[in-house]
Amino acid sequence: xxxxxxxxxxxxxxxxxxxxxxxxxxxxxxxxxxxxxxxxxxxxxxxxxxxxxxxxxxxxxxxxxxxxxxxxxxxxxxxxxxxxxxxxxxxxxxxxxxxxxxxxxxxxxxxxxxxxxxxxxxxxxxxxxxxxxxxxxxxxxxxxxxxxxxxxxxxxxxxxxxxxxxxxxxxxxxxxxxxxxxxxxxxxxxxxxxxxxxxxxxxxxxxxxxxxxxxxxxxxxxxxxxxxxxxxxxxxxxxxxxxxxxxxxxxxxxxxxxxxxxxxxxxxxxxxxxxxxxxxxxxxxxxxxxxxxxxxxxxxxxxxxxxxxxxxxxxxxxxxxxxxxxxxxxxxxxxxxxxxxxxxxxxxxxxxxxxxxxxxx
Amino acid sequence: xxxxxxxxxxxxxxxxxxxxxxxxxxxxxxxxxxxxxxxxxxxxxxxxxxxxxxxxxxxxxxxxxxxxxxxxxxxxxxxxxxxxxxxxxxxxxxxxxxxxxxxxxxxxxxxxxxxxxxxxxxxxxxxxxxxxxxxxxxxxxxxxxxxxxxxxxxxxxxxxxxxxxxxxxxxxxxxxxxxxxxxxxxxxxxxxxxxxxxxxxxxxxxxxxxxxxxxxxxxxxxxxxxxxxxxxxxxxxxxxxxxxxxxxxxxxxxxxxxxxxxxxxxxxxxxxxxxxxxxxxxxxxxxxxxxxxxxxxxxxxxxxxxxxxxxxxxxxxxxxxxxxxxxxxxxxxxxxxxxxxxxxxxxxxxxxxxxxxxxxx
DNA sequence: CTCCTCACCGGAAACGTTTCCGGAGTTATT
DNA sequence: AATAACTCCGGAAACGTTTCCGGTGAGGAG
Numbered sequence: 001x002x003x004x005x006x007x008x009x010x011x012x013x014x015x016x017x018x019x020x021x022x023x024x025x026x027x028x029x030x031x032x033x034x035x036x037x038x039x040x041x042x043x044x045x046x047x048x049x050x051x052x053x054x055x056x057x058x059x060x061x062x063x064x065x066x067x068x069x070x071x072x073x074x075x076x077x078x079x080x081x082x083x084x085x086x087x088x089x090x091x092x093x094x095x096x097x098x099x100x101x102x103x104x105x106x107x108x109x110x111x112x113x114x115x116x117x118x119x120x121x122x123x124x125x126x127x128x129x130x131x132x133x134x135x136x137x138x139x140x141x142x143x144x145x146x147x148x149x150x151x152x153x154x155x156x157x158x159x160x161x162x163x164x165x166x167x168x169x170x171x172x173x174x175x176x177x178x179x180x181x182x183x184x185x186x187x188x189x190x191x192x193x194x195x196x197x198x199x200x201x202x203x204x205x206x207x208x209x210x211x212x213x214x215x216x217x218x219x220x221x222x223x224x225x226x227x228x229x230x231x232x233x234x235x236x237x238x239x240x241x242x243x244x245x246x247x248x249x250x251x252x253x254x255x256x257x258x259x260x261x262x263x264x265x266x267x268x269x270x271x272x273x274x275x276x277x278x279x280x281x282x283x284x285x286x287x288x289x290x291x292x293x294x295x296x297x298x299x300x301x302x303x304x305x306x307x308x309x310x311x312x313x314x315x316x317x318x319x320x321x322x323x324x325x326x327x328x329x330x331x332x333x334x335x336x337x338x339x340x341x342x343x344x345x346x347x348x349x350x351x352x353x354x355x356x357x358x359x360x361x
Numbered sequence: 362x363x364x365x366x367x368x369x370x371x372x373x374x375x376x377x378x379x380x381x382x383x384x385x386x387x388x389x390x391x392x393x394x395x396x397x398x399x400x401x402x403x404x405x406x407x408x409x410x411x412x413x414x415x416x417x418x419x420x421x422x423x424x425x426x427x428x429x430x431x432x433x434x435x436x437x438x439x440x441x442x443x444x445x446x447x448x449x450x451x452x453x454x455x456x457x458x459x460x461x462x463x464x465x466x467x468x469x470x471x472x473x474x475x476x477x478x479x480x481x482x483x484x485x486x487x488x489x490x491x492x493x494x495x496x497x498x499x500x501x502x503x504x505x506x507x508x509x510x511x512x513x514x515x516x517x518x519x520x521x522x523x524x525x526x527x528x529x530x531x532x533x534x535x536x537x538x539x540x541x542x543x544x545x546x547x548x549x550x551x552x553x554x555x556x557x558x559x560x561x562x563x564x565x566x567x568x569x570x571x572x573x574x575x576x577x578x579x580x581x582x583x584x585x586x587x588x589x590x591x592x593x594x595x596x597x598x599x600x601x602x603x604x605x606x607x608x609x610x611x612x613x614x615x616x617x618x619x620x621x622x623x624x625x626x627x628x629x630x631x632x633x634x635x636x637x638x639x640x641x642x643x644x645x646x647x648x649x650x651x652x653x654x655x656x657x658x659x660x661x662x663x664x665x666x667x668x669x670x671x672x673x674x675x676x677x678x679x680x681x682x683x684x685x686x687x688x689x690x691x692x693x694x695x696x697x698x699x700x701x702x703x704x705x706x707x708x709x710x711x712x713x714x715x716x717x718x719x720x721x722x
Numbered sequence: 723c724t725c726c727t728c729a730c731c732g733g734a735a736a737c738g739t740t741t742c743c744g745g746a747g748t749t750a751t752t
Numbered sequence: 753a754a755t756a757a758c759t760c761c762g763g764a765a766a767c768g769t770t771t772c773c774g775g776t777g778a779g780g781a782g
Binding site for chain 4: 021
């Protein structure tokens with residue numbers, strides 16, 4: 001009873017004694033078909049376990065029901081490796097999946113086979129994806145610029161790209177940074193330093209901006225030597241913190257513009273024989289899983305990561321449904337989550353609270 | 362100069378003054394074409410920024426150059442959320458990308474639109490994927506069984522599925538568990554408990570098996586009350602550890618069958634007013650990023666996660682190239698990584714070493 | 723009884739490729 | 753000088769759909 005070839009619409013038509021046109025009509029829920037015919041065709045289709053060919057459908061309809069996802073492989077660190085993007089991906093997949101779309105992950109490694117196949121724009125056209133989501137890319141990247149001109153609906157996460165058919169969703173990075181600095185100030189700190197993310201990225205730049213803005217608003221003088229440039233990953237946080245500790249007048253509080261870097265900073269502080277938060281208070285950014293789990297648990301600015309993905313998906317769906325839908329330029333709110341790394345003293349009560357937070361999630 | 366329609370092979374043929382057949386031959390590097398013609402076609406193709414349509418090619422060639430990836434959305438926890446799978450995905454994408462394949466992420470949410478679209482087997486046929494990689498699934502799942510019968514080359518990660526065209530790659534979970542227990546015993550512990558992963562999964566079951574086997578080998582009596590069933594995630598580690606600490610004779614060492622659970626266990630221990638490793642020694646499994654970053658850093662059994670992905674990709678490529686290639690049944694070695702959570706005392710020297718490990722990675 | 727409308731259906735073109743088959747020149751072989 | 757063997761190329765079928773356009777038969781209006 002196993003068929004060797006997978007069933008085609010022609011086979012299905014033959015078996016139900018109607019034309020392929022009619023079969024197509026019942027499969028696509030057109031009105032112009034009698035109830036009896038419809039029932040018969042559906043029955044045979046079920047028996048055959050028939051599935052239409054996406055390729056054929058794409059070819060004739062000029063749309064694929066597939067969304068391309070590009071995660072730029074950062075220098076050395078595949079972005080896929082950063083927990084942040086992973087969570088965004090979860091939200092994205094969920095929303096787009098519910099909308100009937102599948103996700104095509106563009107491999108960033110150039111296959112080399114055939115004629116030059118690399119460029120994202122080419123790959124997008126090649127697969128005829130209906131839309132694109134790009135994450136962690138530099139908007140100035142020529143690759144990205146090509147994508148923008150391509151008239152394929154696109155939404156970027158964490159990068160401010162705008163075009164006729166492309167928008168972005170992003171967290172309120174500047175506001176988040178201000179929250180972090182204000183919190184540190186309210187904890188009594190005056191010497192507040194920062195370890196930044198990559199300044200070439202929007203979040204990296206904005207968090208630094210917010211840091212400076214809040215410092216000014218609070219009347220705390222800005223010092224160049226309190227700014228350490230990092231790259232969002234653990235090691236750079238570690239190195240940045242070391243540099244800060246080596247200063248003649250080291251800071252008593254540090255805002256690390258990413259949780260991974262905050263973790264690195266904690267490592268540096270403790271290796272220096274000091275303690276978090278007693279000697280150095282720390283606030284991170286992102287609230288990745290790690291933040292609540294580490295010791296001391298990390299005060300941080302929570303981004304709604306799956307929300308970013310879901311919002312991006314949502315916006316994309318809107319743009320696909322109505323051609324004239326405006327591309328999104330959405331900024332999602334963030335939230336200060338106070339944990340141990342910024343508390344004056346780690347008390348019994350603090351621990352209890354921290355616990356509730358995690359297990360309740 | 363912008364074309365409204367994307368260029369087709371027909372257009373390309375017209376512009377180069379040859380037939381589509383010839384263009385196709387040029388593009389696919391056939392020998393049967395004169396150097397001058399070849400050059401001309403290539404030139405025009407470059408000008409047009411021509412890209413062949415994947416849909417058309419798939420249709421006629423009956424292959425898509427796409428690999429389907431299914432990540433079963435576990436009960437409550439999307440697997441994509443577990444760092445483990447993320448890293449496997451990195452390796453997979455890398456290897457398969459280099460082989461010229463793109464990855465299609467199957468959305469697990471049933472789109473509902475059209476006629477029943479859910480089943481993975483249907484989706485696989487629908488997109489005509491050339492191969493499949495499945496992760497974190499139950500081999501007994503009827504969905505998976507359907508996939509096996511479908512004659513599409515398949516390789517599973519972390520699940521022992523075998524079929525005519527399907528194999529698996531997995532870590533040596535049993536051996537890893539034995540390593541963990543032996544290490545704990547060598548640290549002087551006698552009362553060694555375990556918090557298991559989901560026993561319905563291969564790794565969950567195997568790690569428990571290894572635990573028991575090594576206990577026996579070492580002549581340490583096995584106790585039922587030293588076995589707490591978890592589910593690989595933080596909370597279950599936390600709960601399991603609490604239960605163990607409530608025992609009349611609590612263990613002095615615990616093997617947590619996953620790093621996330623180990624982190625939860627640390628939390629429970631400290632909340633209980635005890636310390637890791639002084640009161641309770643801990644060994645985890647996986648060596649996810651978290652393990653090296655947390656405080657105390659986690660002794661664990663390292664799996665080669667990207668290696669799993671790469672091996673899976675490699676095997677799949679082999680099966681795609683030669684139909685008669687045997688499906689893999691590969692087991693990758695694991696490795697004990699000693700960090701603070703199992704050290705008798707956290708010394709200056711230990712910290713130094715831990716540091717090297719992380720920054721050197 | 724004829725004509726119109728309407729419900730239902732089939733034929734066929736189109737989507738963009740690959741590949742089989744054969745044909746026209748050109749060069750080598752007898 | 754005829755034929756064989758290459759080299760290079762074009763026509764056309766095929767892949768599995770969707771959709772336009774038109775056709776048939778039944779029933780209602782004139």
